[in-house]
Amino acid sequence: MxxxxxxxxxxxxxxxxxxxxxxxxNGVLWGVAALIALGALRPHLRPPTWPxxxxxLCGACLAVALHLLADHFQLRYVWLYSxxxxxxxxxxxxxxxxxxxxxxLLATFCMAAALSGRQLEGWAGRGMALIAAWYTAxxxxxxxxxxxxxxxxxxxxxxxxNAHLQTFWMSFHAPLILGAYAWALAPAGAALGALxxxxxxxxxxxxxxxxRAWLVLTAGIGxxxxxxxxxxxxxxxxxxxxxxxxxxxxxALLGAVLHGARRWxxxxxxxxxxxxxxxxxxxMACVAMAVTRSTVLASSHRYIGTTSWLSHLVLALILLVLxxxxxxxxxRAEVAAGRRRGASDWTLDVAIYLFAxxxxxxLGALVQAHLYEWLGLERPSELKPFFETLTAWATTxxxxxxxxxxxxxxxxxxxxxxxxxxxxxxxxxxxGYSFLRRCGRSRLALLATLAMAAVMLWTGWRGGWLSGGYxxxxxxxxxxxxxxPWLDAALLGGVFxxxxxxxxxxxxxxxxxxxGNLRYSGGLALVHGGAVIALVGGLAATALxxxxxxxxxxxxxxxxWHSVIGGMELRVLPDSSRPDFSGYHAVAKVELxxxxxxxxxxxxxxxxxxxxxxxxxxxxxxCEILDYHYARFASDRGYVLHPFIVRGWSGDLQVxxxxxxxxxxxxxxxxxxxxxxxxxPFLSLVWVGLLTMLFGALLLPAGGxxxxxxxxxxxxxxxxxxxx
Numbered sequence: 001m002x003x004x005x006x007x008x009x010x011x012x013x014x015x016x017x018x019x020x021x022x023x024x025x026n027g028v029l030w031g032v033a034a035l036i037a038l039g040a041l042r043p044h045l046r047p048p049t050w051p052x053x054x055x056x057l058c059g060a061c062l063a064v065a066l067h068l069l070a071d072h073f074q075l076r077y078v079w080l081y082s083x084x085x086x087x088x089x090x091x092x093x094x095x096x097x098x099x100x101x102x103x104x105l106l107a108t109f110c111m112a113a114a115l116s117g118r119q120l121e122g123w124a125g126r127g128m129a130l131i132a133a134w135y136t137a138x139x140x141x142x143x144x145x146x147x148x149x150x151x152x153x154x155x156x157x158x159x160x161x162n163a164h165l166q167t168f169w170m171s172f173h174a175p176l177i178l179g180a181y182a183w184a185l186a187p188a189g190a191a192l193g194a195l196x197x198x199x200x201x202x203x204x205x206x207x208x209x210x211x212r213a214w215l216v217l218t219a220g221i222g223x224x225x226x227x228x229x230x231x232x233x234x235x236x237x238x239x240x241x242x243x244x245x246x247x248x249x250x251x252a253l254l255g256a257v258l259h260g261a262r263r264w265x266x267x268x269x270x271x272x273x274x275x276x277x278x279x280x281x282x283x284m285a286c287v288a289m290a291v292t293r294s295t296v297l298a299s300s301h302r303y304i305g306t307t308s309w310l311s312h313l314v315l316a317l318i319l320l321v322l323x324x325x326x327x328x329x330x331x332r333a334e335v336a337a338g339r340r341r342g343a344s345d346w347t348l349d350v351a352i353y354l355f356a357x358x359x360x361x362x363l364g365a366l367v368q369a370h371l372y373e374w375l376g377l378e379r380p381s382e383l384k385p386f387f388e389t390l391t392a393w394a395t396t397x398x399x400x401x402x403x404x405x406x407x408x409x410x411x412x413x414x415x416x417x418x419x420x421x422x423x424x425x426x427x428x429x430x431x432g433y434s435f436l437r438r439c440g441r442s443r444l445a446l447l448a449t450l451a452m453a454a455v456m457l458w459t460g461w462r463g464g465w466l467s468g469g470y471x472x473x474x475x476x477x478x479x480x481x482x483x484x485p486w487l488d489a490a491l492l493g494g495v496f497x498x499x500x501x502x503x504x505x506x507x508x509x510x511x512x513x514x515x516g517n518l519r520y521s522g523g524l525a526l527v528h529g530g531a532v533i534a535l536v537g538g539l540a541a542t543a544l545x546x547x548x549x550x551x552x553x554x555x556x557x558x559x560x561w562h563s564v565i566g567g568m569e570l571r572v573l574p575d576s577s578r579p580d581f582s583g584y585h586a587v588a589k590v591e592l593x594x595x596x597x598x599x600x601x602x603x604x605x606x607x608x609x610x611x612x613x614x615x616x617x618x619x620x621x622x623c624e625i626l627d628y629h630y631a632r633f634a635s636d637r638g639y640v641l642h643p644f645i646v647r648g649w650s651g652d653l654q655v656x657x658x659x660x661x662x663x664x665x666x667x668x669x670x671x672x673x674x675x676x677x678x679x680x681p682f683l684s685l686v687w688v689g690l691l692t693m694l695f696g697a698l699l700l701p702a703g704g705x706x707x708x709x710x711x712x713x714x715x716x717x718x719x720x721x722x723x724x
Contacts, residue, residue, distance in 0.1 A: 001045060003051040004051065005006065005337040006051045006052055007051040007054050007055035007058075008055060010051070010052045010053075010054075010055025010059065011056070011058040011062065012059065013026065013057040013059065013060045013681075014055065014056045014060055014063065015059040015060075015063045015066070016060075016600050017066070018059065018060060018063035018145065019063050019066060022063070022067065022075055022145045023146075023147060024145075024189075025063070025144065025145025026040065026140050026144070026145050026146065027058060027140075027142050027462075028056065028060065028585065029060065029136055029137075029139055029144075030137065030138035030140045030634075031139060032053050032057060032136050032221065033133045033134075034133075035049050035052070035053050035470045036049075036050065036053050036111065036114070036129050036130075036132055036133040036136060037129070037130060037133040039046075039053070039118075039458050040114075040125075040126040040128060040129040040130050040133065041126070041224055041698055043121070043125065043463075045124075046118045046125075046129075047118070049601055050114065050118055050129070051074045051110075053113065054108075054115050057104070057108040057111055057136065058105060058108060058131075060104060060108075060144075060387045061095065061101075061104060061105060061108055063145055063146075064077065064101055065103065065571075065647045067094055068081075068082050068091045068092060068095065068300075069088060069091050069092060070095050071091075071422040073146060073148060073153065073157060073158045073159075074147060074148050074153070075145065075146075076102060076143070076146045076147060076148040076149070076152075076578060077098055077100050077145070077146070078094075078157050078158070078677065079148040079152060079153070079158045079159060080098060080158075081094045081098040081101075081159070081161060081162075082094045082097075082158060082160070082161060082509050082614035083157075083158050083161055084157065084158070085160075086175075086699075088344075089168075090161060090166060090170065092171075093165075093170045093174075094624055096174045096175055097161065097162075097165055097170070097174075097310050099142060099293060100139060100142040100144035101144060102141045102174070102178065102289075102308075102353075102544045103138050103142060103308050103311075104139040104647075105175070105178055106135050106137075106178050106182055107132055107135035107136040107138070107139055108213075108291075108375070109178060109179055109182030109183075109701045110128060110135055110185060110186075111129070111132040111134035111136070111267055112182075113128050113132075113182060113183065113186040113209065113611070114128040114129035114131075114132050114186075117186075117205060118556050120190070120201050120205070121201070122189075122193045122198070122199060122201070123189040123190065123192040123193040123196075123700055124189050124190035124193050124199060124202070124205060125189070125201075126189060127188050127189015127190065127192060128185065128186050128188065128189055130187065131185050131290070131315070131473045132264070132360045133708075134311070134315055135311075138308060138311040138462065139150040139497055141311075142308060144381045154383065164569075167227055167230070169223050169224070169226055171226035172219075172220075172223040172225070173223040173224045174510075176216050176217075176220030176223060177217065177220040177221075177224070177247070177632065179220075180212075180213045180216040180217035180220055180250075181213075181214045181217075181250070181285035181288065182285075183209045183210075183212045183213035183288065183622045184217070184254065184281045184284075184285040184655065185206045185218065185282045185285050186205065186209035186211070186213075186249055187202065187206045187209050187210060187278045187282070187287075188278065188279055188282040188319060189205075189450070190202040190204075190205035190206065190275075190278075190430040191206070191275035191276070191278040191279045191323075192275075192279070192283075192322055192323070192326050194271070194272075194274075194275040194330075194332045194657070195272060195276065195323065195326040195329075195330045196280075196326035196329050197274045198330070198545045200272065202264070202274075202275055202278075203264060205275070206257065206261060206264070207258075207262075207273075210254050210257045210258055210261065210278065210281075211258060211261075211697070211700075213250075213254055213281075214251065214254040214258060214697070215694060215697045215698070216696075217247065217251055217254065218251070218690065218693060218694060219690075219694055219700065220247075221247060221251065221681075222569065222686075222687070222690040224244075225237045225686065229440075229603075229645075229652065229680070229683070230642070230645050230654075231577075236475070236517060236542065237542060237686065238268070238409070238538070238542075239300075239413060240365075240410075240411045240413030240416055241299050241300050241301055241411070242291050242297045242298075242299045242301070242366060242410055242414075243288065243291055243292050243299055243366065243411070244286060244301070244302075244674060245362050245366050245416075245586060246287055246291050246366060247287035247288055247669065248359070248362050249288075249360075249362045249363045249366070250281050250283045250284045250285055250359075250365045251287060251314070251359075252355050252356070252358045252359030253277050253278075253280055253284065253355070253356060253359045253420060254281055254513025255355040255359075255463055256274075256277050256351075256352045256353075256355035256356040257274055257277050257278055257292050257352075257361065259323075259348050259352050259355065260274050260352050261274070261353045261489060263345065263348065264408045270349070270483045270500055270669065272330060275309070275377060276323060276327060277352075277356055279319055279322075279323040280323075280359075280571040281318050282319055283316040283319040283323075283581050284316075284363070284520065286313065286315045286316035286319070287312065287313070287316050288307070289312040290309040290310075290312035290313045290316070291310075291366075292309075292693050293307075293308055293309035293312075293537060294309045296370055296373055296374070296409075297369055297370065297373060297408065297409060297410045298406075298408040298409070298410045298680035299410060301719075317345050320503075320574060323662075326344075330549065331709065337574070340518060341667050345434075347430055347431075347434035347437075351427065351430060351431060352428050353688060354423055354426060354427045354430070355427070356425070357423055358423050358478040359422050361416065361419050361420055361423070362411075362420070363622065365411045365412060365413075365415070365416045366411055367573070368408045368412070369410055369411050369412065370409075371694035372409045373408065373409040377409075378407075379406070379407055379408070379409055383412060383414070383545065384406045384407075387494060387715070408683055414477065414479035414480060417480060418486075421483055421486045421487055421489075421490050422490075423487055424490045424493065425456060425460070425486065425489045425492075425493040426489040427491065427496075427497075428492075428493025428495075428496055429452060429453055429456065429495070430494060430495040431450060431497040431500075431501070431528065432449065432452065432493070432496040432499070432500035432501070433445055433446070433449040433500070433529040434500075435485045435500040435503070435504040436448060436449065436499075436500040436503070436504065438504055439503065439504055443602055444675040445625070449496075452492065452493075452496045455492060456489040456492050456493055459485060459487070459488045459489045459492055460485050460488070460489040461484050461614075462485065462487030463484060463485040463488060464485065464489070464491070464492070465488055465491065466487050466488050466491070466539060466540070466543040466544065467484040467488055468486060469540075469543070469544045470543055470544065472545050472546075473527040473546045474544065474545040474546050474608060475540065475544070475545060475547050476543055476545070480542075480543075487539055487543065487544075490539075491535065491536060491539060492534070494531070494532035494535050495536075497528055497532060498528055498529045498532040498533075501524060501525045501528040501529060504521065504522065504525075504531060505518075505522055505525035509521060509523040519699055519700070519701060520700060522696070522699060523696045523697070523698075523699035523701075524668060524696070524700070526692050526693065526695055526699065527693050527694025527696035527697055527700070528696075529692060529696075530688075530689045530690065530691070530692030530694075530695075530696060531689065531693055532689070533685050533688055533689030533692060534685065534686050534688075534689025534690050534692075534693065536682070536685055536687070536689070537682045537683060537684065537685025537686040537687075537689060538685075538686050540681055540682040540685070541651075541652075541680040541681060541682055541683040541686065544681050544682075545675070545679060545680045545681065546565055546678070546679045547677075548564060548565050548676070548677045548678075548680050549674040549675070549676055549677075550564065550570070550673050550674065550676075550677065551672055551673075552660075552662075552672065552673045552674070552675065553672055554672065555654075557573055557662070558571065558572040558573070558574075558660065558662060558663045558673070558675075559572070559573055562594075562595065562675070564651070564677045565677055565679050566594070566653075566679070566716040567594070568592055568594045568600050569589070569592070569593040569594075570592050570593075570655065570675070570677065571587055571590075571591050572588065572589070572590055572591075572603075572657055572675060573588070573589045573590075573591065574587065574588065574589070574661060574663055574664060575587065575588055576625035585605060585606060586602035586604065586605050587604050587605065587606045587659075587663075587664060588602065588603050588604035588643040588663060589601070589602055589603075590602070590603050590655045590657065592653075592655070593648065599646055599703075601644040601645070601646075602644060602645040603642060603643055603655055603656070603657045604642065604657040604658075604659060604663075605642055605660075623677050628677035637720035643655055644657075644680075646721050647683075647684075648684070649684045650678070650681065650682070650684075651679050651680055651681040651683055651684075652680045652683045653677070653678070653679050653684060654676075654677070654678045654679075654680075655675065655676070655677055656675065656676040656678070657675055658673050658674060658675065658688060659686075666703045679724065
């Protein structure tokens with residue numbers, strides 16, 4: 001209790017001090033980094049120092065948030081990323097809207113994990129603390145409490161928040177991802193100990209933090225998908241953007257680790273594999289942060305102008321070097337001891353390998369893109385989009401900018417899908433067999449699995465639901481159309497997995513006659529079933545979406561009614577009545593008429609801000625309507641093509657309005673204008689499936705207990721494992 005009081009007092013004192021004297025904040029962070037590192041090297045100093053360090057970091061975060069809410073633009077961080085016109089929740093969200101605040105918050109999350117494991121010995125106790133110290137020092141280096149230069153303040157009151165970030169989802173997506181990355185980093189120290197000397201602390205640390213990381217990362221990815229579907233630089237659920245690919249690698253590696261978590265101590269085959277995968281996931285968390293800030297690859301997530309990418313990459317390299325060293329050292333010790341392989345469930349082993357394989361495939365595609373860009377290889381024409389339809393949307397200069405952007409490499413999502421989809425299909429098949437054979441009839445389980453495998457192979461050859469439903473009216477690339485039969489096979493594998501899991505859960509509950517078992521069997525059923533539901537919704541929305549262009553010839557008014565998808569009618573009206581929202585406002589109103597019902601909303605925003613002297617990355621962007629890769633570049637006209645969206649259980653409808661001079665009542669527009677209407681069927685299944693997965697993960701038993709004071713590390717870990 002005294003440590004919590006010390007931490008709370010440190011937080012309040014730091015917040016008050018940095019509110020009154022912000023210039024000393026960077027120095028305070030340097031001191032905290034040294035304090036954390038000292039406790040990592042001297043375990044007896046952890047009880048008095050680490051709670052105080054945690055309190056100081058929390059106080060620093062709170063101080064930054066208060067400066068943002070109070071519009072203290074004399075602080076450089078506030079001037080760069082905030083605006084007086086923002087609502088309070090977006091001002092607060094800017095705590096993670098810039099690089100300095102992001103790293104500070106990440107350091108705080110890492111320190112919280114280190115504090116909970118401060119009694120652990122060896123690398124398990126010091127590893128996460130050293131990572132927290134690293135990121136605290138990085139935050140101090142970036143300088144979140146630096147003063148705004150006088151010429152910046154003289155030129156503009158503030159640079160303002162990036163229009164891309166001014167969304168409700170900003171308040172959830174970024175902190176969830178940061179929390180997930182921090183928890184992915186948490187088992188790194190214990191994994192090093194497990195690789196080197198078989199340290200049993202890994203059995204307590206890994207299930208706890210890997211499960212949290214997977215749960216929060218899933219929620220963060222889901223929030224990011226919701227953001228992407230209404231954002232002018234995406235407009236689709238997933239497109240293997242480099243940052244998305246990095247997050248997928250972490251998610252897949254965590255999935256591999258969790259499938260072996262309950263049997264790590266008894267399965268000799270995985271005693272070294274799982275710690276290695278944990279270290280790879282930790283290193284990838286650093287790589288994902290670096291890719292977000294890197295200029296090497298074209299990315300819709302890119303936020304350039306800051307320098308933390310180097311810190312993330314160096315830490316990732318350190319983790320990988322240590323992993324290699326302890327892997328070799330542990331191998332020699334294992335050979336000398338003659339350790340035997342323990343019992344193994346081969347279906348779980350296959351699941352581990354499949355999850356790890358998909359993650360490594362995505363990592364290979366990311367590495368390949370970096371190598372091709374560094375080597376200066378020309379990007380093949382088949383990986384570039386079709387530009388001709390953009391002539392009604394962009395000026396000649398903007399088209400030239402787009403062409404240059406498309407010359408830059410990123411992840412080849414088409415090629416990656418060809419490899420990942422079959423693995424997902426096999427994963428569903430093996431998972432279904434694993435649950436089915438637990439029901440007690442192995443031969444019937446094998447026969448059912450073989451029959452489903454035959455159906456899946458036939459579907460992969462001839463096609464199924466998605467292949468038959470695709471009519472060429474949507475936005476799907478022909479490169480993905482060729483993969484539709486295998487997507488159908490993957491859906492069949494997923495449905496087989498869900499059906500077998502639900503059957504096993506119901507049978508387990510019937511045999512035990514104990515509702516308490518529902519927590520485990522029901523949790524597993526919800527996780528696997530929710531994943532399949534989300535997969536069905538995502539693939540259906542991607543493959544079966546419809547796309548309609550409404551051409552408005554020169555001399556024709558936008559205000560006329562036009563027929564659109566589903567028998568509805570649409571018209572676009574100029575609108576400037578919406579109040580200014582941090583530098584940009586709506587200039588178009590969309591009306592949709594469906595029988596006697598009329599829906600109305602805003603689309604197309606105009607950004608009135610100019611580029612300040614310290615401009616860091618794009619504030620104004622133009623959406624490339626066919627392929628949302630590389631859409632983040634500045635438009636001199638300053639228009640943000642945000643759609644009007646109508647959501648429903650059967651599908652979402654989007655209306656994209658161009659920045660036409662006729663619409664804006666301006667002279668000089670003598671070209672054809674195009675309004676784009678897109679419909680995504682079954683998109684609600686994605687959100688239902690993700691929520692089901694998250695509920696199931698929360699329902700599952702924790703798999704361990706916190707150690708009480710007086711327990712040794714080994715006693716606490718043994719108790720945790722025995723109760724899992």
